[in-house]
Amino acid sequence: MSRRTVIAAVDGSAESLAAAAWAAREARLRGLPLHLLHARQDRSPLFSPALAGGIGTASDGTTMTRHGAEHVLAETADRLGERHPDLDVSVDQVIGRPAEVLLSATEQAEVLVMGSRGLGVLGGFLAGSVSTPVIARAERPVVVVRPGGRVEDGAGGGPASSQYLDVVLGLDLSRPCDELISYAFEAATARAAGLRVVHGWTAPAVFDHDPAAADPGHRVARGLREASALTDVLRPWRGAFPQVEVTEQCVVGRAAHHLVDASSNASLLVVGRRIRRAPFVTHVGPVTHAVLHHAAAPVAVVPHL
Incomplete structure (x- = not known):
């Protein structure tokens, strides 16, 4: 990524999908590309056959295969591309500790967008052990979004004037x-x-x-x-x-x-x-x-x- 992007952390949860939708609108407003990022931490023993598929943690605490994560990323990118056809959307999976992956990604980010359940519980791989150090240590802005919270006016993609609350x-x-x-x-x-x-x-x-x-x-x-x-x-x-x-x-x-x-x-x-x-x-x-x-x-x- 040669220029700053709006990065959305995606793990397939409703929280992360809400964050991705918000991030897409923010990218359009700022005239920046959107990058969807999934962090996949391998929990398998070394040389385990499970490595063939690759695993990551899904929002319900179960594992998500590499191909499952690819499907979520592709589906999310397609959905956002249909809604915002002029938006430059890219996707990526990175193997590593999720908090470290996200912190590293912020070095290239205009803003990092993460999903939250609200009331102190961040969802999916964005659980407290991940989200707290990211928010506390990132040196770029981090936006936290939760489904069911206020949806920004202007979300339909029309002209921005008079459509957004303060x-x-x-x-x-x-x-x-x-x-x-x-x-x-x-x-x-x-x-x-x-x-x-x-x-x-x-x-x-x-x-x-x-x-x-x-x-x-x-x-x-x-x-x-x-x-x-x-x-x-x-x-x-x-x-x-x-x-x-x-x-x-x-x-x-x-x-x-x-x-x-x-x-x-x-x-x-x-x-x-x-x-x-x-x-x-x-x-x-x-x-x-x-x-x-x-x-x-x-x-x-x-x-x-």
């Missing part, structure tokens, strides 16, 4: 990184959609050492400062993307709760994750962890320093 960005003003903000603005631009930026802040407890915490005016002043800081951070991005209608929301309380609520009326929820290069890291942060489990919309996790 993109929602969760932004921590202590780390307003360019990668995260850029991804959200680009996603909104591709969809001709609005962008809602949600920043959550916590009011000091009355019993804290600050006596001003008991003064209602203190909370109002703090809210105004937070809103002003959010406006300042977004000002250059508004200038760079004048076509995107931006709504700023400064909310009091846990950011994850507000973002999950916002996802019920969004085409995409974008959150960040700090890059940690330790080999066995699985931490994604409390806000990202919460929205991955409970958001109604697809969730894009964007790594940043």
Whole structure:
């Protein structure tokens, strides 16, 4: 793959097929090719006759033969090609540990798309032992999609204008990184959609050492400062993307709760994750962890320093 692609991890499960369908729409929006990838981990003893067919793990925990995986990939590619005839679709099977295969693939990915059952359970070979390290260690954006969640408007392939709900960005003003903000603005631009930026802040407890915490005016002043800081951070991005209608929301309380609520009326929820290069890291942060489990919309996790 000589240029970046949209990669969808496919294992035959309903979750992965939903991810592939979403990935196809994303590839069309971004004018990029789509690559369907199946990771097949050989669990047979060395020199076993079972190696002749090759095995992989299917969504129900049973094994999938090499030819079965090929059939799933070909069938998925054909279905997406019929729906999006102008889309460049390729397929591939790779033998290896699924998490390592997917992490390696992200080096060539504009975005990696994975399927989820929601509420903390990722399906098929995308079970927690695979999905968690991929999301936690990938240095390219990873989008998690689940069947039965919100289907993006515009899915029929018509003109994008006025067909997509807002993109929602969760932004921590202590780390307003360019990668995260850029991804959200680009996603909104591709969809001709609005962008809602949600920043959550916590009011000091009355019993804290600050006596001003008991003064209602203190909370109002703090809210105004937070809103002003959010406006300042977004000002250059508004200038760079004048076509995107931006709504700023400064909310009091846990950011994850507000973002999950916002996802019920969004085409995409974008959150960040700090890059940690330790080999066995699985931490994604409390806000990202919460929205991955409970958001109604697809969730894009964007790594940043």
